[in-house]
Every structure is written in structure tokens, then in C-alpha cells.
Amino acid sequence: MSRQIVSANRLTDGLVVFRTAAGTWSERVEDARVYTAEDAEIEVAAASREATVVVGAYAVDLEEQGSAPSRLRERIRATGPTIAYGPAAVITPRRAAGA
Amino acid sequence: MYRYDEFDHQVVRERVAEFSDQVSRRLSGDLSEEQFRPLRLMNGVYLQLHAYMLRVAVPYGELTSGKMRRLAHIARVYDRGYGHFTTRQNIQFNWPKLSDIPAILKELAEVEMHAIQTSGNCIRNVTTDAFAGVAADEIEDPRPWAEVLRQWSTFHPEFTYLPRKFKIAISGGAQDRAATFFHDIGIRLVRAESGDAGFQIIVGGGMGRTPRVGRVLNGFVAKSEILSYLEAILRVYNLHGRRDNKYKARIKILVDALTLEGFRAEVDAEWQRIRGSVVEVPAEEVERIGAYFADPDWQALADNPPELAAARSRSSAFNGWVSANVMAHRVPGYAAVTVSLKPVGGIPGDATADQMDALADFADRYSLGALRVSKEQNIVLPYVRQDQLHALWQALVAEGLATANKGLISDIIACPGLDYCALANARSIPLAQMISERFSDIARQHDIGEVTLNISGCINACGHHHVGNIGILGVDKRGEESYQLVLGGDATQTAAIGDIAGPGFTAEGVVDAIETVIGVYLAQRQNGEPFIDTYRRIGLTPFKEAINAAR
Ligand code: SF4
Secondary structure, eight states: OOEEEEEEEETTTOOEEEEBTTSOEESOGGGBOOEEHHHHHHHHHHHTTOTTTEEEEEEEEBOSSSSSBSSHHHHHHHHOOSSOOGGGGOOOHHHHTTO | OOOOOHHHHHHHHHHHHHHHHHHHHHHHTSSOHHHHHHHHHTTTEEEOSSSEEEEEOOGGGEEEHHHHHHHHHHHHHHSSSEEEEOTTSOEEESOOOGGGHHHHHHHHHHTTOOOTTSSSSSBOOOEEOTTTTTBTTBSSOOHHHHHHHHHHHTTOGGGSSOSSOBOEEEEOBSSOOSOGGGSSEEEEEEEOTTSOEEEEEEESOBOTTSOBOOEEEEEEEEGGGHHHHHHHHHHHHHHHSOSSOGGGOSHHHHHHHHHHHHHHHHHHHHHHHHTTSTTSOOHHHHHHHHHHTOOOOOOOOOSSOHHHHHHHHHOHHHHHHHHHHEEEBSSTTEEEEEEOSOOTTOOTTEEEHHHHHHHHHHHHHHSTTEEEEOTTSOEEEEEEEGGGHHHHHHHHHHTTOOOOOTTSTTOOEEOOGGGTOTTOSSOSHHHHHHHHHHTOOHHHHHHHOOOOEEEESSTTOTTOGGGSSEEEEEEEETTEEEEEEEEOOBOSTTOBOOEEEEEEEOHHHHHHHHHHHHHHHHHHOOTTOOHHHHHHHHOSHHHHHHHHHHO
């Protein structure tokens, strides 16, 4: 029996959000409510009526065990880029030079 | 560089006002997402895997220190402190809020920048050689023509809804540094026997799922007739290009379908109708635009000043950097410097706001305030005095921007891949980082010599893997990442699409395979020939056999 969570991008800032048990949206995948495929479909339809809140709601398959999305794309989408970026990723001058 | 006239300013201001209004109507719910999506795309705003992405145009890659500082400011205030320079000489911000985008566009407009022609099925931002106007091998400076094309193509009413996006590159060098054979239209400045300069027109090149080397449609078009000729090509494409299938909509497919001769006949027929008409660019206009690209006041200097020679013999690190990253300049005593955005273990093309500010300062101090974005995702300082190279290098070292790897194996071109891109199959960035770590020894890189390495996270080929001497394509293998290795591609005038050397690699596996490929090259290399020459001489088989034996 496939288990799903419902995700979208928040309209104002585009960030990835997940549908919670309270019917709100959270940036944390841990807060996502788990649905059956049937219920997820209903929830996606409901989300599409929240056009000033979120964009592009859809259901995400979870791994058979555990609470992580099954596809790599969805895991990366849920937790962010897999690399350090921006000021946190600055390479020290010595390393940059390959010394 | 080109400065906006009142008309340009007004056009950009109006566009900002219009889009600001559209954003607020979207936020209030007056516009649905379906209505808003094409509008945001027309203004460079995409929705990516994690957030919105704003692509800002850097027409033909030219920046001033003032513009670079503004980009740094935007990165710091509205984004997460960095930006990403792309293979089309643009910059992308990965985390802007939709509600901030009107403010960002306003800030950009103040420094004559915008996001027009960075998305949608229009003629995209024209690209050129990052060394335009300074390269020693140049026939003529292509930038005035790039600007003519920008003005012609921006909001061209007939070509705003083409069957698909349309990319034009123009190059002025004997060496093609703008990949003209891989654009919808490639334009090369050439000299006729009469001594006149004109344009060679290449059509139907491209990458993606159907890679094609462009073909010469016309060997010489006079400068005064360039716009009617391009207009004729675009009209034939606009009329016959397939709008029913996105995968068959690019001009390369039309050229295949009609054959080159058939396509040429259609273009010539249309050209005869409009040749010499009002569509041509008036000579005064070319002259007016050309004046914006006039030479700076060069000092009378000699090549190889004694201080440069002394510094090179004192420091092997400086010497290595000069040999890789400093290019001959057409003016004696000057040099064109590439600042690598590919440090060992770094993200190709990324620069932090602080680095952008530092680059702007270095441009002011050492390069008459000028910078360029290269299609290799590096920054070029085009007007550096040779006797100041050492001082510039020391300043770059302090900022971690002195990686001496231009054109070497760690000067990797990579698309954002699955870490950012909603269309991706596999990650590109971690793979680029692994490769640059594996080959981190800079002395070894210099020994391997010139080789291009390109990574794309899917068949859309934004990382130009088809034309890397070594190319890597990310594919989806039952929900997991897998990589295909391609060898022998070439983006220059000796254009070639790479051959598949092997599918089904893991990320680690592909790094090992590259190591094997380099081993074969070093064993087979004759007389210091670069990788691509060895590949052409011995072919794919020895590489493939070695890869399979090591697997
Ligand atoms: S090549 Fe594919 S993965 Fe890479 S940026 Fe382009 S669309 Fe995204």
C-alpha cells in the first residue's frame, strides 16, 4: 500500500513546503502528514484551491519503510542541495590553488 | 561598453513597472498560476527544485565594476549571499522571493541591467567571446554587432513567440571561443579576399537530445546586410518550425527536414524580398554603437616587462598562473586575465557576494573597471597591464581566486544538476567537486595540459557535455543516479560531438574512468599534443578498451 506526503512550493518565496496534519504548510519534511494515495489525491485537490498560498501541489511517494521520499529527486527537494553553497562553501586560498 | 539611451531606459523601466504589477496581482490572487507562469518566464523568473530562480541577462558577457557590485548587493540582500554564472554568460540567483523580485529588477534597472530575453521562446541573449576586443587573433571586435543584434532582437514583434527558444552567438576570433557551431545561428567574422570583413553564417547547431554541429549556410554576408539575412532565417523558421512537438521545434530539426540546400533556398527567396529594405541597420547606427566600444586610452608599453619576468622566475605558483590564466592581448604590454571560479572542491561558476565585490575592486584597480563573464563560467579582466600582473595575482590569492587552471582538467563546466534543477536526472556539482579533488595537484594538471570537461545533469545538455573533450551526462536509472561518459567533443571551429565511451557509471566509477582515460592519453601522447589531438589520432577504441578493462 503506497504511502504519500503532499508537497508544494510556497507562492511568496518559492520554498518547498509540506502539508501538515493541521492542514497548514511546513518547511520541514518531518512535519508532513502521511496519507494513503487516495487521501493524498484529495489533499492535492484541496491545495490547488489555495492558489495564493502554494504553487504546484503534488503527492510524493515514500519509501516502503521509514518516512523518506522514495525517489532521490524528492529526497533532495525535501532536504535541500546536497552540497554546501554560498559563503558556507568558500574554499580557503591554499586549497583553491591546489597547493 | 554600450550605454543605454533614453529609449532603452524607458523600455526597461516600463517592463519593471509592468511586471511589478503582475507580481502583486499574482500575490493577491487576481492572476492564477496558469496566467502568471508565462509572464514570470518572460521576466527570467523560474520555479526550480527548491525555490524561485532569477536569471539576469549579462548581454554578451560585459560587466562594469558598478554592475558587479550591484549583483553582489542583490546576492547579499535578496538571496543567500552568492550567485551562479552560467554557460550563456548570464548570472542566476537561486533563492529570491517572488515578493522581492520587483525590488530586485528595480535595483538592476538602475545599473542598466534586466532579465529580458533570459527565458521563453524568444531570441535569447546574444553571446560572444569573453575576449572580444582584446584577443590577439581577432579579425574584428564582435561586440558592436552583438549590440546591434541585441537591439534588433529585443521585443522584436515578429519573433517574440517563436516555435522554441532561439540562441545566437557571434565570434570575432580566428579561434572560435563562442561555440558558434552549436547555436541556432552562429556568426563568425571573416575576411573576404577583397579585405572586407563580413559574416559567415552557421545554422542549426545545438545540443540537447538531438545534438548537431551547425552548418555553413552562407560563407559571406556583407555587414550592411546582416539584419535582412538573419530576418530571412528567422522568418523561414517561424513559418515552418514545428510548434506541435517541443522536441522537434528547434531550427536544427527544420534544417534536417528541409536539408541544408532546401533550407538555404527558402532563406534566399525570403532574403531577396527584404534585402536592402528598412530592416537593414543604417551605417550611422553601426558607427554610433561602435563608438561605445572604442578602445580605452592605452599606455605605450612593451611586452614582457622586466618586473614580470623577474616575478615569474621568483615564484613558480605565479608562473603557473600566468601560463594558464593569462592570455595574449592585441595591445603590447597588456594582458587578458581569467579569474577561475573553479577552485579545488568548489562549485563551478559560483561566486559569493564578497568575491563579486572583490572582483569589482580588482577590475577598478587593474582592468579599467571592466569585467567579462565567460561561457566557461569564469570571470575575465580584459585590460590588465603586464607589469601589474603580479600585484593582481597577489590580490587574487588572498581571496582564493587565483586557481591556475584555465583550460585544464579542473576548469569544469557543470550545470546546476539535481541539486537545484527541477528537470535533472542526476547531480552535477558533487561530481565536479570529486573530479577537481582527484586532479587537485596543479602540477599534474599542467602536465596533462589542455582538456575541456563538461557535465550535464540531463539530456538538455546545459553543461554542454556533448562538446566536452570529456563529457559526462547524468541519467536516471530506476530512480538512482547514473552517468554516461562521452569523449572527443569539441566546441571550437573544429567542432565535434563526442562519442559514447560507456554508460552506467556511478559517480565514483566515472571519476575512475576519467583517470583511466587520462592515463591512456598520457601514454599515447606525441610531441606534447593536447588531449583532443591524441583522441582524433587514435580514436575511441583504446580509451574504451582501457575503461572496460578497469571496470
Ligand atoms: S542539463 Fe538538465 S539538469 Fe542540467 S541545468 Fe539543464 S535541464 Fe537542469
